[in-house]
Amino acid sequence: MKLVGIVGSIAEDSYNRKLMTFMANRFNNIADIEVVSIKDVPMFSEDNDQTNGMAVQYLKHRIENADGVIMATPEHNHTTTAALKSTIEWLSYKIHPLEDKPVLIIGASYFTQGSSRAQLDLREILEAPGVNALVMPGNEFLLGNVRDAFDDNGNLKDGGTINRLSNLLIKFSKWVNVLKALKGPEPADAYKNEDLTASGKTDTTIEGVKPGDPDWIEKAAKLTNAASGKDYVKLDAGILTVDQLNWFLKSIPAELTYVDDNNQFLYYNHKAPAEKMFASRTPQQPGSPMSAVHPDKRNVHDHVKQVIHTLRTGKTDMFQLAEPVDKKNAKWVVNNYQAIHDEDNIYRGINEIVIDFWPIVKKYLEMTGQTLVDDPNSKVDANASASTKEEAATEAPAVDASASASESETESQPAPAPATQAPAVDADASASEEDAPAQPEVDADASASK
Template structure:
């Protein structure tokens, strides 16, 4: 289950942020809780509409792609914070991602009241007609005297408090399941919410250089003081120089691409000119949002959105498309899209591997002495690998495509 945790405080040293981070770590076996920040969201002002700004669009997409939301609120003068109230105003002005979204409220306070009045205030806001969040009823988690509640590692120390919070999380997960059952399956067009313009922001987004700058790689590297050349990089199971990593990736007999969780095209293993690639890419495209990498012809953007939505939402961890590109010279290209996750299971982007697998098949036949024999009774479905079965075993989520070259249309570069 995917949950979004929103902290109502923008203070650097926040007990509510500590509480949310503890929940994300301690309950990772229950759910994937992604903690998002609201410090960059501007104060709500109808005269200066910021609905399409990066911070608000980022929150919108995170909430839409989550099964539920947890909000942690401090108490300021018997109410929730101005910062959180402003965020909810933006999320109920022209966009409504919280509508029919299950929400759980928690809170921590410096003294003994545990943000009880702020939670009541926040509950009324979330249930307002313009917001329509589905706030879990009948429960409150009030962490009072928060200054004494955590150890030096950010863990709660009181066993009874942990027990209460655990029961509340378990109840919320059931609440989410019940609300989803009442609402029915995800709308068939939910994939349309996938943002190919990379207008949001991931925690690895490099700011300070325009995405469409043809020298994005060089300028982003200078801005971040990125390692290069003979600099060593410690990997999960090895230490290599940047040069060695480049040599290694370029030597892999496939075309590799990396797109982050904000749908920004960050990398490909540049080992041949664009005109010789199966899925053409150019050096100046690195850094672009996917909307600019792909020309929007033949509904390409819709195909890409569908593939990314399938991977982001966990319907599939891998998505494959295959097509014969040159029947005369025997060339069959497979586009393999793989969802990438961090150690906590959070979606962190998609990698694409484009491979002509005929040389592998040919070598296998040579080594085994076997032959490929046509079966006249075999009806080949060239789009079969593009199907995504739902719970009933149907292919309702198959990317719409009336073109035979499915792989070229949906290539996530």
């Protein structure tokens, strides 16, 4: 279970942060708790709307991608902190990530009451119209005399307190699961809420240049002081110059496209002119919203929304679309839409990978001495143009092949799906040499046909 722990104090030395960090470390067998800070969230002001600012959007994404939220509040003058109250204002002004989200309130204070009045205050705020959080009822965790509660390693000293905290977290986990079951499946048309115009912002959105600007790359690079040319970039498992990175990406035998979690098209590995690509792209398109990349003809936008929503919500990590087999030009093109997640498993966009599999299959057949035959038990899915067994079921949305990423038209017709396994041949079967298919001699050591 994924939980977000929001610390209501912005003090450097915060006991409530110690409490939340202890929970994350001690009870990782119960839940995965990500502790987040609100110190970068500005004070709420309608005159200076920061809804789309990075700090607010960061919290929004964390909350939306979590199963539940834990809030730890100190007590300031019998209430919760101004910083936490202001944060909740931003999270209920134009965006509402806390709506119907399970929330557990905990708190620590210097004196015996353990932030009890602040917790009551916070509960009223979270249950207010516009916030509409689902605060777990009938349970409190009040850590009083907090200055004596932790040892030098940040661990709670008292075993009874640890047990109470553990039991509370177990109850909250059950509460989250009950609410999830009561909520039921999402509406069938939930995908329609996907915003293909990229009107929102994420914590990686480049501000100051309009999406769709034909000079978006150059302007965005200037705004961000982006590395280029011989500048080095540190990657997870190596260091490359920008030139080397471009050479490497262009050498991959596939067309790659990156669309971020705001549905803004950011990158493609410019391998060839648009007219020679399977999924046509131009240098002017990066920075554009998906609504501009995919003109809304033949109900394309509806199909694109379905694919994005399927990946964003985790119904699947990859959706594949096979285009009609082009027998004339010997092309087997498959569009792979792969969900991208960060190290915290937060959805970060889509990697579209377009591959012509025929050269790979052809080489494999040559190396193994196999041939292709039609599979009499298969049928072609008219929507996805993909071969499917009658007994197989798919959870992926139906997508019109003509509405795929490629805007080019094809005159080729779907062909029966090939089987990559050659039929078994009975060596004793009576058949003339003319009837039997010729099989090339294969060197078992070299794995290549002679």
